[in-house]
Amino acid sequence: MTAGGVAAAGHPATAEAVATILDAGGNAFDAVIAGQFAACVAEPVLCSLGGGGFLLARQGRGPVQALDFFVQTPRHKRPVDEIEFLPIVADFGDAQQEFHIGLGSVATPGMVRGLFAAHRSLGSLPMHELVEPAVRLAREGVRVNALQAHAFRIVEAIYAHSEDSRNLFASPTRPGSLVVEGDLLRQTALADVLEHLAREGEAWFYEGEFAHLVADLSRRDGGLLRLEDLREYRAENREPLALDYRGHRIWTNPPPSSGGILLGFALKLLEAMDIPEDPFGSTRHLERLSRVMALTDRARLEAMSDDDRSVDARALLDPALLDRYLRELQGLSPALRGTTHISVMDGRGNVASLTASNGEGCGRLIPDTGVMLNNMLGEQDLNPNGFFRWRENERLTSMMAPTLVVRADGGEVALGSGGSNRIRTAILQVLVNLLDFGMPLAQAVDAPRIHFENQLLSVEAGFGFDADFSAFLARHPEHRLWGDRSLFFGGVHAVARGPEGFFGTGDSRRGGVVQRTQGRFSEPTGEGT
Numbered sequence: 318m319t320a321g322g323v324a325a326a327g328h329p330a331t332a333e334a335v336a337t338i339l340d341a342g343g344n345a346f347d348a349v350i351a352g353q354f355a356a357c358v359a360e361p362v363l364c365s366l367g368g369g370g371f372l373l374a375r376q377g378r379g380p381v382q383a384l385d386f387f388v389q390t391p392r393h394k395r396p397v398d399e400i401e402f403l404p405i406v407a408d409f410g411d412a413q414q415e416f417h418i419g420l421g422s423v424a425t426p427g428m429v430r431g432l433f434a435a436h437r438s439l440g441s442l443p444m445h446e447l448v449e450p451a452v453r454l455a456r457e458g459v460r461v462n463a464l465q466a467h468a469f470r471i472v473e474a475i476y477a478h479s480e481d482s483r484n485l486f487a488s489p490t491r492p493g494s495l496v497v498e499g500d501l502l503r504q505t506a507l508a509d510v511l512e513h514l515a516r517e518g519e520a521w522f523y524e525g526e527f528a529h530l531v532a533d534l535s536r537r538d539g540g541l542l543r544l545e546d547l548r549e550y551r552a553e554n555r556e557p558l559a560l561d562y563r564g565h566r567i568w569t570n571p572p573p574s575s576g577g578i579l580l581g582f583a584l585k586l587l588e589a590m591d592i593p594e595d596p597f598g599s600t601r602h603l604e605r606l607s608r609v610m611a612l613t614d615r616a617r618l619e620a621m622s623d624d625d626r627s628v629d630a631r632a633l634l635d636p637a638l639l640d641r642y643l644r645e646l647q648g649l650s651p652a653l654r655g656t657t658h659i660s661v662m663d664g665r666g667n668v669a670s671l672t673a674s675n676g677e678g679c680g681r682l683i684p685d686t687g688v689m690l691n692n693m694l695g696e697q698d699l700n701p702n703g704f705f706r707w708r709e710n711e712r713l714t715s716m717m718a719p720t721l722v723v724r725a726d727g728g729e730v731a732l733g734s735g736g737s738n739r740i741r742t743a744i745l746q747v748l749v750n751l752l753d754f755g756m757p758l759a760q761a762v763d764a765p766r767i768h769f770e771n772q773l774l775s776v777e778a779g780f781g782f783d784a785d786f787s788a789f790l791a792r793h794p795e796h797r798l799w800g801d802r803s804l805f806f807g808g809v810h811a812v813a814r815g816p817e818g819f820f821g822t823g824d825s826r827r828g829g830v831v832q833r834t835q836g837r838f839s840e841p842t843g844e845g846t
Contacts, residue, residue, distance in 0.1 A: 321835040322663035323819035325810035326352055327735070330359035330459055332832035334450035335661055338442065339834045345667035346374060346439035347447055350432050352659045353671060354451035354511065358504060359459045362468040363657040363675070363735060366510065367690035369427035370673030371570050372435055373557060373719040377666040381568040381721055383557040385712065386431020388424035388693045389550055391541040392710045401539030402695065402704070405474040407677065417695030417704065418475050418680040420540030424693040424713060425550050428673065433519040434552040445515040455508035458501040464804070464828035466498040478680030485687060507687035523547045530683050531690070562588055564725035565752055569718050575617065576718035580741045583613045587749065597754050600785040603767060607793065610742055610769035656717065656735030657827070660812040662819055670719035670731040716740045722748070728815040730758070735827055736807030742768045743807025758813050759822040766806040775799065777806050802826055
C-alpha cells in the first residue's frame with residue numbers, strides 16, 4: 318500500500334490542513350473534511366460554515382458516492398416588505414454583476430450537516446482532530462494573500478454592509494478598508510464555534526445555541542430562517558451521474574443540481590465530433606467550444622423543469638434532444654460566485670472531490686460567532702424565474718460539479734472548480750485538454766479558457782490567435798476580450814494518480830496550491846508535482 322497522498326486546493330492553509338491529516342494517518346475523506354473546515358477560515362469570501370456544497374467520494378475501487386449538502390429553501394415565506402433584501406454590485410474590473418444580500422437572501426445552510434455526514438460514513442479519525450487545524454488557524458490568524466485581498470475588493474460592499482462584519486474584516490494596517498494583502502486576519506469567535514462543533518457535534522449548530530442565534534436574528538431583522546428549517550435539514554446521498562467519453566469513465570454531480578448534467582450534455586456533443594486535429598487555441602478549436610457552450614446554454618433552457626428551478630435530467634439526456642442539437646452543431650458555420658474546491662487522493666486508493674460555496678455572503682454575521690450565512694436566495698442564476706418565487710423546503714440547484722475520471726489507461730483524476738456559471742465550462746475545457754489534446758494535468762488546468770453564455774463570448778488572455786480570429790469574433794458580435802487571466806474563468810483544482818504515483822495542480826486563477834505527503838510534512842507549491 319502506497320503511503321501519503323496529494324491534495325489540490327485554493328489556499329496554502331487549506332492544503333496544509335489536508336496534509337496534516339494525511340500525515341496523521343487519516344484517509345482522503347478525513348483530509349477533505351479538515352481542509353474544508355480550514356477553508357472556511359482561510360477563504361472566507363469563498364466559503365463558510367453558513368453555506369453548502371457537494372462531495373464525490375470513492376473508497377478504493379468501490380462505487381462512487383455523491384453527498385449533497387447544498388442549501389435548502391426555507392419552509393415559510395414572509396411578505397416582501399418585511400424582509401431585508403437589497404442589491405449590491407460586485408466589480409470584477411472587466412465585468413460587473415449585481416447580487417442581492419441581506420437576511421432575506423439566506424437559505425438553510427448545509428455545510429456542517431454535510432461534513433458530519435461524510436465523517437460518519439467515510440471518516441476514520443475523531444472529529445476533534447479534523448477541526449483542530451482550522452481552530453488553530455482562526456486563533457493564530459491567516460495571512461491574507463493576493464487572491465483573498467482581490468476577492469475582498471470585489472465584494473467589499475457586502476463585507477462592509479454591517480458593523481460587525483466591517484469590524485471583523487477591517488484592515489489592521491489600512492484604516493477604513495477591509496483586509497489587504499499581507500494583513501493577519503484573526504477570527505477568534507469562529508475558533509470558538511469550531512471548538513463547540515468538535516465537542517458538541519452538529520446538533521449544537523442545527524438545534525442548539527447556534528440555531529437559536531440564527532432564528533432570533535432572522536425573526537428580528539427581516540430573515541426567513543426558523544428553528545425548524547435548521548432542525549429538519551438533512552444531507553442527501555445521491556447516485557452520481559456517470560457517463561462514458563471516448564473510452565474514459567466520468568462521474569459528476571447529479572440532479573437536482575444542474576452543473577453536472579450540463580457538463581455531461583456538452584461532453585456528449587463533443588464526443589459525437591471527431592477528436593480535434595486542430596491545435597489548441599486555434600480558431601477552429603475555439604469555434605467548436607463556443608458552439609457546444611452556446612447549444613448547451615440553449616438546451617438548459619429547453620430542458621428546464623416545469624417550475625423553472627432546475628434542469629430536468631431525463632429531458633436533457635433524451636436521445637432525440639441530443640440528436641437535434643448534434644445536427645444543429647454540425648450544420649452551424651459574468652461573476653464571482655464565492656466557491657472553492659478541494660481534491661484529495663490517498664495511498665489507500667481513496668478519492669475525494671469537494672466543492673463548496675457561500676454565494677457572496679449575506680452581509681450579516683450571526684452574533685458572536687464570526688459566521689456569515691449565504692445569500693443563495695439572492696443569486697439570480699439560482700432564481701431564473703425571479704426572486705421570491707422559489708418553492709418552500711426544496712434543494713436549490715447549483716452549477717457546482719465535483720468530478721471524478723477513470724481514464725482508459727486506468728489512471729484517475731479528481732477535479733472541480735469554483736466560478737458560478739463558468740464552473741461547467743471550466744471543467745469541460747480541462748477535460749478536453751486532458752482527454753482530447755493529451756495535455757499534462759498542470760498544462761490542462763493552466764491553459765486559457767473561453768466562456769459563452771446569454772449570447773456573450775468571453776475570451777481569456779493567453780491565446781495565440783491565428784489569422785482567422787477576427788472572422789471568429791465577427792460571428793460573435795457580443796464578445797469581451799479579457800486583458801489578463803482571471804478568476805472569472807473558474808479555478809480548477811485537480812489531483813491524479815498514475816503509474817508514476819500522485820501528482821496534482823492548483824489553478825493559479827484562484828490561488829491554487831498542491832500539497833503532496835509521503836508520511837512527512839511538505840511545503841505547498843502552486844504547480845503540479
